[in-house]
Amino acid sequence: MRINERVISLNDNPVNGNARYVLYRMQMYKRLDDNHALIYAIRRANELKLPLVVYEGLKYYYPWASDRIHTFILEGVEEKRAAFEALGIRYVFYLQRDTDSAKNTIASLGKDAALIVTDDYPCFIIPEHNRRIAERSSIPVFAVDSNGIIPMSRFDKEEYAAYTIRPKIDKLLDRYLKPLPNETVEVSSVGIEIDCPETLVTGDKIASLVAACDIDHSVEPSPIYHGGTIEGRRRLKRFVEEILPDYDKGRSKPDRDGSSRLSSYLHFGFLSPLEIALAVLESDAPQESINAYLEELIVRRELSFNMTRHNPNYDSLAALPAWVQKTMREHADDERPFVYSLEQLEAGETHDELWNAAQSEMVATGEMHNYVRMLWGKNVIAWSPSYEVAFETLVHLNNKYCLDGRDPNSYAGILWCFGKHDRAWFERPVFGLIRYMASHSTGKKFDSKKYIEWARTLSEPPA
Numbered sequence: 343m344r345i346n347e348r349v350i351s352l353n354d355n356p357v358n359g360n361a362r363y364v365l366y367r368m369q370m371y372k373r374l375d376d377n378h379a380l381i382y383a384i385r386r387a388n389e390l391k392l393p394l395v396v397y398e399g400l401k402y403y404y405p406w407a408s409d410r411i412h413t414f415i416l417e418g419v420e421e422k423r424a425a426f427e428a429l430g431i432r433y434v435f436y437l438q439r440d441t442d443s444a445k446n447t448i449a450s451l452g453k454d455a456a457l458i459v460t461d462d463y464p465c466f467i468i469p470e471h472n473r474r475i476a477e478r479s480s481i482p483v484f485a486v487d488s489n490g491i492i493p494m495s496r497f498d499k500e501e502y503a504a505y506t507i508r509p510k511i512d513k514l515l516d517r518y519l520k521p522l523p524n525e526t527v528e529v530s531s532v533g534i535e536i537d538c539p540e541t542l543v544t545g546d547k548i549a550s551l552v553a554a555c556d557i558d559h560s561v562e563p564s565p566i567y568h569g570g571t572i573e574g575r576r577r578l579k580r581f582v583e584e585i586l587p588d589y590d591k592g593r594s595k596p597d598r599d600g601s602s603r604l605s606s607y608l609h610f611g612f613l614s615p616l617e618i619a620l621a622v623l624e625s626d627a628p629q630e631s632i633n634a635y636l637e638e639l640i641v642r643r644e645l646s647f648n649m650t651r652h653n654p655n656y657d658s659l660a661a662l663p664a665w666v667q668k669t670m671r672e673h674a675d676d677e678r679p680f681v682y683s684l685e686q687l688e689a690g691e692t693h694d695e696l697w698n699a700a701q702s703e704m705v706a707t708g709e710m711h712n713y714v715r716m717l718w719g720k721n722v723i724a725w726s727p728s729y730e731v732a733f734e735t736l737v738h739l740n741n742k743y744c745l746d747g748r749d750p751n752s753y754a755g756i757l758w759c760f761g762k763h764d765r766a767w768f769e770r771p772v773f774g775l776i777r778y779m780a781s782h783s784t785g786k787k788f789d790s791k792k793y794i795e796w797a798r799t800l801s802e803p804p805a
């Protein structure tokens with residue numbers, strides 16, 4: 343049942359009248375500021391005159407769990423603990439390392455809670471997590487949407503493309519593009535006893551904690567991108583001051599540091615899109631750059647969330663429109679001049695130097711520049727035995743290696759390579775009417791030699 347435009351009640355259970363606290367289960371919005379779920383939890387706790395406990399758990403068995411993803415999440419834990427304590431809120435972090443670790447933490451914490459608040463996120467494992475907690479709890483569970491600047495509920499059906507959602511966003515934006523109020527708890531929970539194991543995370547312990555988890559150790563932590571709101575804000579400041587002024591041109595040049603590289607901070611919720619948008623709007627950058635950036639951060643990003651919210655097939659080719667289904671049927675049997683296995687693609691062993699460089703950037707750093715990411719996806723379609731294999735390969739590689747993977751933008755970006763949110767182009771083999779991109783022509787639009795060279799050294803993105 344919908345409570346308001348951001349909050350849904352996931353069951354009809356009564357509030358526990360003997361509770362000691364309200365519980366906020368933090369999953370996707372790993373921050374204190376501009377977090378509607380936290381705001382809602384604080385308000386409910388104050389209304390019930392109870393303290394608030396915030397719980398964040400990290401399991402070892404979610405799909406693609408690796409040293410890279412674990413490290414990025416753990417890097418944000420210590421600063422959150424300190425920041426919550428300063429607000430009088432007990433923050434509990436628990437790392438479930440393997441099958442021997444304690445389980446059912448939410449059930450234990452739920453016994454003393456009046457109600458549970460959690461994050462409403464439209465894809466990956468989160469909808470199923472939320473459904474399960476709501477089913478197993480005897481208290482109310484509320485899911486709160488703090489994903490975009492505009493609540494997802496303002497768009498009540500799947501939008502066809504950017505041109506259909508853009509005018510709707512334009513009409514609503516003024517109402518939502520404002521700083522959020524700071525809420526404070528009236529009853530402190532610092533020092534409160536809780537029935538839940540806890541993992542103390544400090545910077546010097548992260549490597550050993552990660553090593554002790556039963557996860558994929560072959561995907562190493564990023565040497566460039568480090569988790570946490572403090573690190574995200576450092577990147578945001580540098581972006582706004584040094585990169586944004588030329589963003590409208592620089593963003594299409596993978597050979598230089600021309601975009602914000604904030605997608606991983608957005609994915610894990612270390613930064614809110616609202617904080618980024620307000621910082622961009624307050625800058626002295628030229629209007630063309632501000633507009634170009636907000637088009638990506640708001641229109642494109644919120645279109646992806648809209649797709650995953652309303653299209654139950656978002657993680658398959660069934661999400662594609664009728665014109666793509668038709669053209670794929672017509673070209674399914676076209677000869678593919680090059681076909682590479684998943685292992686060859688993963689190792690970056692193709693005939694195409696630019697593609698291999700993009701793959702190396704992703705494998706080594708956990709990110710891939712947007713411009714080459716489009717080319718990367720298009721070429722996997724060209725080099726796979728079928729559209730289905732291409733889709734599975736792209737989802738697997740993107741979600742395994744990219745810090746910003748497993749996100750609405752992951753599925754929308756990959757489906758875009760197959761024609762989602764795009765229009766029909768000129769007919770050609772394999773692609774049919776789906777837009778095609780070739781390395782030789784794409785590589786002429788920027789200094790591809792410099793990018794390929796950089797991908798061999800992989801230091802900070804080139805200046």
Ligand SMILES: Cc1cc2nc3c(=O)[nH]c(=O)nc-3n(C[C@H](O)[C@H](O)[C@H](O)COP(=O)(O)OP(=O)(O)OC[C@H]3O[C@@H](n4cnc5c(N)ncnc54)[C@H](O)[C@@H]3O)c2cc1C
Binds near residue numbers: 602747759
């Ligand atoms: C095959 C493919 C896979 C992709 N996988 C992902 C993914 O896993 N996670 C992810 O966040 N993005 C994905 N994208 C979209 C886009 O490539 C990234 O958002 C962008 O490269 C992030 O870099 P940035 O933060 O420097 O972007 P900037 O250019 O600085 O843009 C700012 C923000 O706007 C949003 N944004 C930018 N471009 C897009 C876009 N095309 N669609 C939706 N939102 C956008 C992102 O949140 C980004 O952080 C994918 C695109 C393709 C073609």
